[in-house]
Amino acid sequence: MSELLTTADGRPLKAALAKAERSKRLRAVLLVMPLFIFIFFSFLYPIALMLFRSVENPLIAEHMPLTVAALEKWDGKEVPDEAAFAALAEDLVAARKSREIGKIATRLNFETGGLRSVITGTGRKAERWEPPYKQKFIDERAEWGMLETWATLKRLSPTITTVNYLAAVDRKFDVQGNIVQVDPNYRIYVDLFMRTMWMSIVVTIACLILGFPVSYMLASLPLRQSNMLMILVLLPFWTSLLVRTTSWIVLLQTQGVINDLMVWIGIINESQRIQLIFNAQGTVIAMTQILLPFMVLPLYSVMKTIPPSYLRAAESLGAHRFLAFWRVYVPNTLPGIGAGCLLVFILAIGYYITPALVGGQDGQMISNMIAFHMQKSLNWGLAAALGGILLAGVIILYWVYNKMVGIDRLKMG
């Protein structure tokens, strides 16, 4: 029979070890906790709050309760009866008193253009009206005789809604409650997502094409020289984003340095100055330069670990230099290519500042639209929905990056 191993003070060794490990684990967790709590409250919770904004919709249910109740049984086949109009009149008058009518009008207007003036206009008149209301409403604004107006009201009645996400992919509910595409003139978001993806892909590929030879040079030069050249990669990395964006404006604008240079050399004459910036191509050029270090650094750190003897071995076995490079060296750099491309793509897809400053009309990306709805149109629900879709994409890419590369291997300089 085996003797139970004990510590000096007589406790079983197994239990003592478990206790020691528990306290060690606790100590590690306690060190992480302050930052975790900080990040939780000032980052994770705010983002959850924003995502909740994309589905919450308390306004109509709260301030037009009678109308919402009256529309509960409405089948959407014909204009509602007098009872619904009476409820509407009472709600509008109450909303005007509580000064919430403006918000209601704005919310309905996001959904169906033109409803703002319908709500505020009839709201003002409804105070003096006596029943029956139906004909008075329809005479005042023909919209009240349309199914679409009532369908919009009914659609916005629930406190949790998917309309923002539908709007974010250019879809809406029709009068019968089916999901349909919006009018061709209003289809902008799907195109914008596509353009954002497309621009990010172009920037990523451009960074790879430019970054690969440079990383190879840095990895194969002696340390002293490569450290010198590395500064050329790191300095842009440390320089303010706004400074670099300003420089691109200075370089690329029609009266800028590049155009001046081309006129001076004689490639173009004074009247042929090219619009290089304030469009998609200017945005891509500036973003490529700004994100290039994020491609070079991971590529370089992978290339640094590939022994040069591999290439020499391939060549001595009879492979031509280019073949050896392509078949032996390049496959070894794939982890670096993957890491660099993913990182550049993730950063590019959420880019805001550069497109906002140099994007002009056709260089805007999805982040710019989110900012527009946050600050200008104040359609926060739609901004949150667009942000939610963008965030979902970024999280998936981040997860892939973590699986493939590991975030602990993220390096800066």
Next chain:
Amino acid sequence: MSQISLPDHAGPVETIWHWSYIAICSFVFLFLIAPILVIIPLSFNAEPYFTFTSDMMSLKPEAFSMRWYEDFMNKDIWRASIGNSFFIAFFSTILATVLGTFASLGLSRAEMPYKGLFMGLLISPMIVPVIITAAGIFFFYATVNDYFPLTGTYQGVILAHAVLGTPFVVITVTATLSGFDHSLTRAGAMLGADPTTVFFKIIMPLILPGVISGALFAFVTSFDEVVVVLFVASVEQQTIPRQMWAGIRESISPTILAVATILICISIMLLATVELLRRRSERLRGMSPG
């Protein structure tokens, strides 16, 4: 060793390839650095243009002037924004560095449970598009303003910038700790030092280069941040980037080039500090011959 030097027996194809390779690399380096360098001479332009005048090309002294720097120094709004930028960056850096360093010490311990998950969450402010972070913080501040004013206050901007800065501290400090020899702390403890003494006498001096690098990254992140400032700050917290943002969008004046040049000088100093620290740390830990 050097793979890019040309062997003596190289044929014409290889010679052409070799020189075009050098040319391509030079072009990329130029592409990286030229936009930064071109700003510097232009900021001394005596004329209010963003391009080299013919007088500048012929190096006439009267074509150069310090007028944009004087303009920068004389405008109250710029002076105020320098002060704000340093103030906000300083406090958010301290917050980010302290929290980030302790978290990294925990994350580097083998006993830490769910290490990957925590690491992923703590790094995420760097990955999530800043517009989403800014929107989230905007909504969050709006809900807590009644209890603790954050929108349009210094503490609001500092907290938000600390969030954006912590991932950099966590990354650099965990990287430094990955080469850390844990038997040193055990040796210290065995020789009778309590955990606080071990931390300040043994751990801190060894990871200090990583901590300082992380702090500098956090500083730059705050110093260059504009989106959160646009969403949650008021005019009172005007920072340099926000002032530049307004300048580029509305009336672009060469004063911006003077500011940009000053910022470039700051970047160069920060880069030099971080590089020195990195080499020192690698030498201390015997990781590189340089």
